Amino acid sequence: MTAVSAGPLAGTARTRPEGWLPHPLTTDHAIAEQQARVLLARHHHWAPEPLRCVAARYRTAAFALGDPARQLLKRHADEAAYLGEMLAYQLLADEHVLPELHSFCDSSRTLVVEYLEDGADLAETSAFEDLIRAVATVHTASARWRPVIAEAVSGWRVRIAATSQAPDWIGDPPEWHRLMHLVADAHGPDHVPLGHLDLKPDHVRRRPDGRLALIDAETLRPDLTGLPDLITLAYIASGDASFPSPRWVRRTYLRHVNGLGAQWTDRTLASALTAFASATGLRSLHGAQE
CATH class of the missing domain: 3.90.1200 (Aminoglycoside 3'-phosphotransferase; Chain: A, domain 2)
Incomplete structure (x- = not known):
């Protein structure tokens, strides 16, 4: 158990599972794209192409699908984070506050969702x-x-x-x-x-x-x-x-x-x-x- 050291919830406790993230993802965009193409063909073969890496982090990676992008492939290294996101989609399915979920695969910890590029100006x-x-x-x-x-x-x-x-x-x-x-x-x-x-x-x-x-x-x-x-x-x-x-x-x-x-x-x-x-x-x- 560790404490959050910065941000809005600084000071609160944060738990990590044993053997925290034993298999982190690559942070190299080119390698991440190669791996994602294999996962896409295997588990989400109907998804649009081309595929473009928009984020490659050790915990998660994200890939825009289509040109222009219409969907987003998201990959998790952390099983708990993947399950948490899937839980969110299940519990909030009727509330229309998350992007639309198109497909998911538990074995690869991947999901394909609606691609939303436009941000909201919170100064308004x-x-x-x-x-x-x-x-x-x-x-x-x-x-x-x-x-x-x-x-x-x-x-x-x-x-x-x-x-x-x-x-x-x-x-x-x-x-x-x-x-x-x-x-x-x-x-x-x-x-x-x-x-x-x-x-x-x-x-x-x-x-x-x-x-x-x-x-x-x-x-x-x-x-x-x-x-x-x-x-x-x-x-x-x-x-x-x-x-x-x-x-x-x-x-x-x-x-x-x-x-x-x-x-x-x-x-x-x-x-x-x-x-x-x-x-x-x-x-x-x-x-x-x-």
Whole structure:
């Protein structure tokens, strides 16, 4: 277990599995493309060509498919990250906040999704509000799940977390349980506390019809609540004077998340933020609680 040293969630604990990433991917674009062509022919042979590497990192690689690009091949070195992204696509299939998933292959840890090149200018208040609404949609998704999905993830319901032992990485179990009770009061006891999106300005894209979509959802978890995402939104806002203020972010989030069925008040949401920080060791709320 290590601590996040920088970024919006600095100070919180981060766990890594044993034998972390024993087989990293190549960072050479030419080699990555050669390997991707083999995987494409073997597991996604119907996908458009040509193939062009747009990112080659030791954990993930991404390849634009088609000219102009219409789809994206994504390859994971980390099985947990691949499974996390697939979980996100399954849990958010009806919410229209992720790119469209075309195909996937568990054995190669690859998936083909809609290619979205156009970013969203978060300096525009309307775009930042669209992002907040998309995040609130993720956080309330469990209220709209079909029964088969709700049953499959029933072990993560917040009422179970509120009465179970806190995770080993939590530094203040009483504060963690206070957080779980606040979340249960706001969303209901059968809520699954979905959150921890990999929110960055570059991960916010526009579809051709103007709708917003979030890319790179492999960090999504059904046990952390949506509070890390609200904190990250405040962090993004605090880092650029052209963005709306962190205070505006919290109030706008409150309006949208309640419009989607939650029952937060400004006071209980601020209390949940401070409880999350106390429980996890978070160094700063970046103005989200003000």
